[in-house]
Amino acid sequence: MKKLIVFDLDGTLAPSKSPIDAEMGALLNSLLAIVKVSVISGGDWSQFEKQVLANLTHDERLKNLSLLPTCGTRFYKYDGGVWKILYAEDFTAAEKTKIIDSLEQATGPPNLKPGKTWGEIIQDRGSQITYSGLGQQAPLSEKEKWDPDFAKRKKIKVQLDQLIPEFSVRLGGATSIDVTQHGIDKAYGIRKLQDTLGITIPEMIFVGDAVFPGGNDYPAKQAGVVSIRVKDPHETKRVIEAIIACLGETS
Numbered sequence: 001m002k003k004l005i006v007f008d009l010d011g012t013l014a015p016s017k018s019p020i021d022a023e024m025g026a027l028l029n030s031l032l033a034i035v036k037v038s039v040i041s042g043g044d045w046s047q048f049e050k051q052v053l054a055n056l057t058h059d060e061r062l063k064n065l066s067l068l069p070t071c072g073t074r075f076y077k078y079d080g081g082v083w084k085i086l087y088a089e090d091f092t093a094a095e096k097t098k099i100i101d102s103l104e105q106a107t108g109p110p111n112l113k114p115g116k117t118w119g120e121i122i123q124d125r126g127s128q129i130t131y132s133g134l135g136q137q138a139p140l141s142e143k144e145k146w147d148p149d150f151a152k153r154k155k156i157k158v159q160l161d162q163l164i165p166e167f168s169v170r171l172g173g174a175t176s177i178d179v180t181q182h183g184i185d186k187a188y189g190i191r192k193l194q195d196t197l198g199i200t201i202p203e204m205i206f207v208g209d210a211v212f213p214g215g216n217d218y219p220a221k222q223a224g225v226v227s228i229r230v231k232d233p234h235e236t237k238r239v240i241e242a243i244i245a246c247l248g249e250t251s
Contacts, residue, residue: 004199005031005243006190006225008172008208008217009041012236014051015140016174017043024233025055027240032061034247036197040068040189042170042178042216044125045076053083066197071170071180071216072189073127075196086196089184090126099129099164099179106159107131112152118142127184131156133175143174150214153177157214172216187219201225207239 010016013024020028031037039052048067056062062078069076075086091099103122107113119137123130132138133146133153147153153171160169160179168185170178186206194201201224208217211229221227230236 001203002035002205002226002243002247003203004036004038004193004197004205005240006038006040006193006204006206006220007236008186008206008210009039009043009047009051010173010176011209012207012217012230012233013039014233016143017047017051017136018140019051020055020233022055024237025057027237027244029057029061030244031240032056032064034244036064036066036199038066038068038189038193040072040186040220042071042128042130042172042176043069044123045069045074048076066193068189068192070125070128071178071185072187072192073180073184075189075192077196087192088127089181091129091181095167096124096129099167100124102160102163103129103131103177103179106156106163107133112156114146116142127180129179131177131179132173138175140174146175154214170216170219171214172210178216185219186217187223190220190223190225205243207236 007013014020048069067076073089076083077086100122114134117135119135121135123136134142150171157169168180168182172178204225206220206225206227207230209230210217211221211227212218228239
């Protein structure tokens with residue numbers, strides 16, 4: 001019997017940097033009524049507010065929801081009508097400087113530089129530094145064309161693994177690379193969910209679009225969670241429908 005369903009956000013519940021749509025919101029509301037749900041993403045807390053919370057029904061079902069921004073390096077739980085942070089694993093100033101310098105060096109070659117960008121390319125999220133190939137505010141249509149097969153970012157990751165081997169480098173979203181402390185990734189978030197909620201890893205399911213070696217969803221699978229790789233939010237909706245049907249039969 002599964003007790004916790006864990007989702008990635010961008011590319012899984014919604015297109016990159018976009019809010020979940022009405023159908024996804026309704027499905028998540030239905031899921032929250034019968035099982036605990038968590039969302040782990042490389043995005044920061046403001047993205048969770050805009051992409052997820054703004055499109056869910058605000059009632060007692062939110063007690064079943066746990067939110068883990070920045071690849072699980074922060075943990076938010078709904079308590080007494082407000083969202084409270086349970087932990088944060090932030091970089092030191094020196095660590096941030098080294099990571100940002102390394103990102104600038106690794107993305108410097110002309111063949112990796114986009115012709116046009118929108119907003120910040122490198123964003124300090126406290127417990128995670130995120131590189132967005134076209135900038136944080138790039139249109140989704142442009143993002144989808146820039147690196148659909150992850151080839152550009154895989155080249156950048158090779159360089160970063162040499163420049164900052166003391167940190168973890170993961171690919172995710174449509175154009176992003178996430179840098180965290182080693183061991184502070186979605187596997188870390190999964191273990192925190194286990195410790196905080198008292199739900200064992202065999203009692204979880206993880207759903208994500210980057211469940212492949214080097215992808216930022218892959219650590220969840222490495223942690224031992226039954227993992228379902230989806231192509232896009234449309235496929236995720238069908239997975240949620242199947243989970244609701246299965247849990248409904250066993251409840």
